[in-house]
Amino acid sequence: MSKTTHIFSYLVIIVLLAACNTQDNSNPSPNASGESPLTAEGDSDINVKGVKNVDVLNTHGSIEGLERMVRFYGNVKGEVPSDLRVVHYTIEGDPIVTDLSYNGEMIEVKNDTTRDNFGSGSITTNNCGKLIEEVNPTNTTYIATDCIGGFHGMEQILQVYYNMSEQDLFEFELKYGVNQENEINTKTNTLKKESSENGSQLSSDFRIAVDVKQEVYKSLVFANYLAEKDFITTCDTEDAMNYYLKVYINGGVREFQWSACDQSMDGLKFTEIGEYIIDQSEQEQQTQPEVTVQGYVLEKKDNELLIGQGLTMLDYEWIKDELQDINFNHYSFDFTVLEGVQTAEFNPGEKIIATIADKISGKKPGRAKVKEMKKIELQ
Missing domain, CATH: 3.30.1560.10 (Mago nashi)
Incomplete structure (x- = not known):
């Protein structure tokens, strides 16, 4: 899959494919007890054909069991051993299974595409050190990092997309x-x-x-x-x-x-x-709230910063490699050149949030003067 295609795949319209959900208990459970701990706590009723004990189901953006993803992330942060099974449906309606197993130190990520009639049909395993919850104004993404394999040592586990605009x-x-x-x-x-x-x-x-x-x-x-x-x-x-x-x-x-x-x-x-x-x-509503820009620094020069808004750390790695030949119109993300900042304090790859002094003018990329700006530390 090309980098651009991968990024555009985030923006598939949220739909329900109820026909994909039927009960089948033919596959083994993700742990030795025969039951996923998070499923047991949440009394999961998520049914996926050919897959047992599903904790989280992503049907083209409509996500069931999201609270279990949040709970698993909390367990990893608290160094509590835990398992999680995530299923993503392909466009054709085939389930891709991702099993996460955290032992208190490392996260094993197992991706199973054997049910995908249009994919590679393989099972791969990767060991990762951390799980990041990256929250943006239009998406929240869970990414395993410090991995032995994967793109730049990362694996995207789940993304929740919520751009009202x-x-x-x-x-x-x-x-x-x-x-x-x-x-x-x-x-x-x-x-x-x-x-x-x-x-x-x-x-x-x-x-x-x-x-x-x-x-x-x-x-x-x-x-x-x-x-x-x-x-x-x-x-x-x-x-x-x-x-x-x-x-x-x-x-x-x-x-x-x-x-x-x-x-x-x-x-x-x-x-x-x-x-x-x-x-x-009951609150006084701001008809003209302050405009903010949040994203990764892609480039700095001449006291200006080029920002990619709404990017995840994975998106940043894909885009930075194409920056010299990039056509901004080919991406769904917004890009903004920020003026009036002390660029020495910020470097490409850092995530920032900036308050705009007036408004953003132009598009792809836009331009704006900064009122104040600070770095964002990922958790």
Whole structure:
């Protein structure tokens, strides 16, 4: 696969291929006990044809069991031995299996492509020293590093992509309260609040800031909102908070209804999303929030820095090798030349976050003057 093709593969539209998911227990489990520890904790019901005990399933960007990836990462950081099985579907619907086994010191990464009818059909094993969680404004990526093999000693395990600006439309409508009497609607820009003290309050020019909407979109992706949900909608108490969330995404609509007493994983995630929206509706929204740039330094010269935004450490390695002949328009990433910085303090390969003094002008690459900038240390 070419470098450019690999990078573009991150941007496959999030879809559900439910037809790929059927039960089959023909394969051995990832550990000697016959059960994945993280699956056992999470009571996984992820079904993949030909694969047993799946912890995390990535169906072209729609990810089930993401909380187990997060938990495994936490175990590695805490030096707690743990196993994880991740499955990615190919475009054709074949499962690629990645088994991670951490013994408290090293991570064994085993990639099994034998079920891929269009691939190499091999099983490869790599030993790695660390697991990095790289968080960008539009993606979160888990990368095994300090590996014996792999591209620059790295292996990408999983990427979660959540760039709201890539969508033609993203709006939401939240109703909440005992009788769902309150409403926050970004599609109609209306805000309705009911209270015993102030009665009914209605605003028809309400606006949610773009960065807040981006955070809501990210949270929905992490909650795998495209999958079917089985929420609890009634509680034993009469004064329980009830929620209704309607999401407008491109030409489609997703609707969710649940109660605050739903303590399931999905219920807790969606209640957190609902409460975040409510909290933000009570805050003063910045119509013109500060513009920030986050990414890797690709080049520095003449008191300027060329930044690749949204790159992971793997993306940086691919792009830097092509920098002299690069056509920026062939990449989906944004590139920006930052002016007015002390370049001696920053070097290619370092990750930075910069606050822009005014705005970014032009594209591919854009240009901007920096107000302040600092390095980002990866964990």
